Amino acid sequence: MKTNERILAIETSCDETAVAIIENGRNLLANVVASQIESHKRFGGVVPEIASRHHIEQITITIEEALEQASMTIDDIDAIAVTEGPGLVGALLVGVNAAKSLAFAKQKPLVGVHHIAGHIYANRLEKEFEFPLLSLVVSGGHTELILMKEHGSFEVIGETRDDAAGEAYDKVARTLKLPYPGGPEIDKLAQEGEVTIDFPRAWLEDGSYDFSFSGLKSAVINKLHNARQKNEHLKPEDVAASFQESVVDVLSTKTFQAAQEHQVKQVIVAGGVAANKGLRKALEEKFTGGEIDLLIPPLSLCTDNAAMIAAAGTVAYQQGHRAGWDLNANPSLNLEHYAARSKS
């Protein structure tokens, strides 16, 4: 088997138009991300139609820039990978159709990639995987514990029953009147505050690795509301620190328990919230000195990018997965169904 495959990947699932090229599944040759965050800021969140409009303006520019960064032409690429879901359907469609067009025009193989598989594989650009491996995926739309016994196999052993952790962050940030996006703002504020409020932690039934953040979110909002009515002053720094402590405590404890039960060799943190300092610190404290290797990607690979799609796409490509010309965007693509898809 050829081992120096070069994969060009496209990711447009939300508000970043991203293209990357990697070699051998791990060697990053180009990583271009055109962020739209400034365009969505004034609306306090991502407006799907605006995201789609930016993607079509940026897509060919971003592809060209990635090839320039890698000093290559499209003829040097062995296969095209693309995020097929989950995400915003209109946004995904630009990436999927661009990928199909590149692959068709140059008659190259095409591989569809699950966005979360990508977030997990971002870590492989830093360090080779050792199985079994546990991944904690935390982002605006996801809070999941995923067990991997080998490459390309994903078993969801825990997931959120209501809000994703990132969603709870955004809502609490809005209540604290912090600018969008709220997650990093709370993290910053929390560093300056102290844990003075004992917010609830949803442990759920014994042995469950599922999560729930809607109760916590409501508790924070109620606390702020009540204080306002009583003219009581709560330091926003302390509210942020207390909220963050509650989220991070549940995430890190459940991750640690699951890692031990499944005797994993590595624990990987993936998704946008992996950039959170509080979460990084809590996990480092839990895992330092133990047998289990903790991997947290550098900040540049935590947020959405195409390098991660190229990394996951390489494995899918090597395992023989191929998408047809009828590949579609799937806004609610399920990770386990994706993993169980048949090879061509």
Add this chain to the structure above:
Amino acid sequence: MNILAIDTSNQVLGVAILKNGEIAGELMTNIKKNHSVRLMPAIDQLMKDTDTIPANLDRIVVAKGPGSYTGVRIGLTTAKTMAWSLGIPVVGISSLEFLANQGSFFNGYICPFFDARRGLVYTGLYDNGGQIVKEEKNILFTDWLRELRQEGKPVLFLSQDFAKHQESIEEYLGDLAVIPELQWHIPRPGALAVLGAEREPDPLHALVPNYLRLVEAETKWLEQQENK
């Protein structure tokens, strides 16, 4: 000279290949089905049938809207990215101009339109040489019909939604309105290829859909700024 034409801007999915000045093939459906799933298989099929390989394409022509935002983007993303990877020119043609072309034999003005819900249409006015007479816009259909009446000339109406609007067209324009039979309201992809065959190419990266409308969130935001 091999030209590929793509139209997914509205309900029609159309693909055509123009080979050395001949319309070698067309694939067209007029059904509510997913353009994203069906476009590339249609291109693949038609290229195989006409013995064309991607590397031998010389130009791509695409209908750039107005129409379904998503549909327009599927066609345009495909046209732009294919043209970029093959290093060939791309030409975007207004979906209204493309539809107006179906009325080339009419002695008078041609009004293509697409229903845009809530009484609105995407429309424009053309002469039978394809020249624009009144700018394309997103407008209340009744306001538009009033404008057309003032022109005082016969107008041919082309639209898949003609039946829905027939009454008001006749009410406002009376004998000046001409509505042809069903088949003339469906744009043929081969005609798109012909329309774009000689035209000056678009700057590839800058080619974007002809939306004719701001995003709703933007409209609201602008209103808020004005009221501040």
